[in-house]
Amino acid sequence: MRVLISIGERNFPRDVAEGLEALAEVIYLSAREKGYWEALREAVALVAGGERIDEEFLDRAPRLRLVARFGVGYDNVDVEACTRRGVYVTHTPGVLSGAVADLTWGLILSLARGLPGADRFVRERWAQGLERLPFGFDLEGKTLGIIGLGRIGAEVARRAQGFGVRVLYHDVVRKPELEEAYGVEYAPLEELLRASDIVSIHVPLLPSTERLIGERELRMMKPTALLINTSRGRVIDQRALLKALREGWIKGAGLDVYEEEPIPLDDPLLRLENVVLTPHIGSATRETRRRMAEACALNVKAVLEGRRPPNLVPEQRIDDR
Numbered sequence: 001m002r003v004l005i006s007i008g009e010r011n012f013p014r015d016v017a018e019g020l021e022a023l024a025e026v027i028y029l030s031a032r033e034k035g036y037w038e039a040l041r042e043a044v045a046l047v048a049g050g051e052r053i054d055e056e057f058l059d060r061a062p063r064l065r066l067v068a069r070f071g072v073g074y075d076n077v078d079v080e081a082c083t084r085r086g087v088y089v090t091h092t093p094g095v096l097s098g099a100v101a102d103l104t105w106g107l108i109l110s111l112a113r114g115l116p117g118a119d120r121f122v123r124e125r126w127a128q129g130l131e132r133l134p135f136g137f138d139l140e141g142k143t144l145g146i147i148g149l150g151r152i153g154a155e156v157a158r159r160a161q162g163f164g165v166r167v168l169y170h171d172v173v174r175k176p177e178l179e180e181a182y183g184v185e186y187a188p189l190e191e192l193l194r195a196s197d198i199v200s201i202h203v204p205l206l207p208s209t210e211r212l213i214g215e216r217e218l219r220m221m222k223p224t225a226l227l228i229n230t231s232r233g234r235v236i237d238q239r240a241l242l243k244a245l246r247e248g249w250i251k252g253a254g255l256d257v258y259e260e261e262p263i264p265l266d267d268p269l270l271r272l273e274n275v276v277l278t279p280h281i282g283s284a285t286r287e288t289r290r291r292m293a294e295a296c297a298l299n300v301k302a303v304l305e306g307r308r309p310p311n312l313v314p315e316q317r318i319d320d321r
């Protein structure tokens with residue numbers, strides 16, 4: 001049996017792979033590397049990154065029984081096509097929520113206090129003593145609107161308590177236990193957008209969330225508000241966001257994800273001063289990436305031993321009910 005790992009040794013350390021080697025031949029090759037498609041033909045399990053896994057892909061993987069997505073979002077995987085062919089799809093829920101919530105707060109603080117500009121100022125101009133930096137703003141007493149109060153959204157809400165921020169949330173499911181635990185208040189989307197000083201998005205990318213935030217929604221936000229996105233780029237209409245940032249409908253944005261990744265160097269978003277941008281690093285800490293690899297390995301091991309993997313995506317958990 002063969003296991004193909006497409007996410008590299010940095011993400012899936014050799015010692016984690018060793019646990020699988022007694023059961024299968026383990027091959028590391030990324031989708032861009034020579035030999036990947038040959039290796040895939042014989043693979044029973046694939047540890048996958050963001051590569052598109054659709055019918056055409058599955059045609060080239062006749063022995064595949066498992067797509068173990070390294071990450072919690074699986075919008076790059078056609079789950080229905082996998083299910084039709086008897087291919088399990090797993091992901092790594094929970095183990096990365098804290099890391100993404102930390103980055104979310106990092107983006108909020110960077111914008112509230114102008115950290116990228118302050119860093120450049122110290123390196124380039126402070127000693128000349130001629131100019132002053134603009135003031136930032138306090139977080140205490142402000143309103144944070146969380147769209148999607150799932151695993152990551154809840155961790156963002158938990159951290160908000162420490163900053164003295166009032167939290168509104170919008171979700172398709174009401175979460176009374178989280179309302180109780182973190183003092184968060186439910187609001188319809190429009191109300192949340194109008195009332196929040198900071199709006200942070202934590203929904204999965206689905207047909208119903210694609211372009212959830214477009215021109216109409218951006219125009220509802222306060223001109224002083226910040227928009228943070230660490231979910232998926234396509235949840236925001238990026239052209240409308242560019243217009244909103246240029247024309248001052250909102251004050252700033254902190255983005256970890258983009259409609260196209262990597263975002264092209266000539267994208268006009270990269271020339272704006274009122275944005276803080278990171279390269280899809282929500283889960284990129286040593287501890288979290290290791291936990292993600294270990295979770296993937298447990299799923300692979302289960303399938304190699306003929307068991308159901310523990311972290312099936314919800315669409316494949318239907319017979320649990």
Ligand code: NAD
Nearest residue numbers: 072073148149150151152171172202203204230231282283
């Ligand atoms: P989750 O499933 O626990 O939470 C998602 C929440 O969104 C759920 O509560 C769900 O009810 C809600 N939701 C769904 N559709 C909605 C809608 N139309 N309006 C409002 N709420 C809606 O998922 P999670 O583990 O918190 O992860 C969320 C997403 O974060 C992932 O799907 C992934 O795309 C993204 N993510 C990004 C990074 C990164 O590196 N930037 C890392 C991990 C996850």
